[in-house]
Amino acid sequence: MANKSDSREKILQTASRLFQLQGYHATGLNQIIKESGSPKGSLYHYFPNGKEELAIEAVKYTSIYIETKLQGFMDEVPDPIEAIQAFIHETANQFNNPQNIEGIPVGLLASETALISEPLRMVCVESFKKWETILAKKLIQNGVQNEQAIKVGMLLNSMIEGGILLSLANKDKTHLLTIAETIPLLLTKKG
Template identity: 30%
Template sequence: MGQKGAETRDRLLDATQELVETGGYFGAGLNQVIAVSGAPRGSLYFHFPGGKDQLVGESVRRAGRAIGDALEGLADSSPSVAEFVEGVLRHLGDRLEGSGWRKGCPVATVALEMAATSDPLQEACSEVYTSWERALRARLDGHPDADDLSVTILALVEGALLLARAHRSREPLSRVARQITALLR
């Protein structure tokens, strides 16, 4: 694929990610994706012959990698697990608040709306969550309950993001950070 094709594909994915994060799967109609991306309709079907589920699935994976990269950066710069988790919550809180409380988790809405009815989207969501669990587990290396703790921490973070978005407040993120710190003692 040439540079122009790659740029068009990226614009389609950027538009899809923006629409899905702010309005969910059903808020990201193909006509909206085309309008937001400025890409020709034919490009959508050229780059994503599997249609909307392929487009949204790739968008979820892409957003998941971006969050995963942030997790890795925070893991490298945090001296303790508690500081790592606090950094993750701060990063996600900054992202959420900076979007006007519209962008929580880039995976959760799709998982809630589509995981029961679309195998490709369920797989995309599962892959992303598994990669985040793996990143958390790696940071918990040596802890006797690393497997269970990585899932618990991820669930607490996801719940805190949902509550923070609903309340338009960072307070749930702060509370969860304190409880995770206590849990890790």
């Protein structure tokens, strides 16, 4: 028998994946319950305020997953260009089997809910900011000035989010791979 935290975790995993792949409006609570294998009462026990609360927690769950993965690459790979490319390649590899995508950033959910749910919008903004900060810190550690690193972190995150949306739309990872390939052009000083 699964313990309570396992049930909550399974609901969050399922909701996160479905919100990322289908969006907020196309994902129903009944589908989350069915695919997670959880009893209906569990969903309402853990998320008594319903779908919006579940979506907020799913974004936080996804954000932590991505932060951990992104920080891992930044810690393990000394060169910032190679570290960022490795993270993008890892993300792109998930498009080999899109039905099993995990931890794709939250751009789809953000674009769909930004004008209708201030709490959801804010949790997405917080997630984006955390990822941008991780990227900026890696650049700062490698000699890029703070202000410039913050701007480049924002640019890189925007490119990755855009690449993910285009890869989802095309059912092809080419956009992400192209972004990874062009990172040296963006981060290499000339002259």
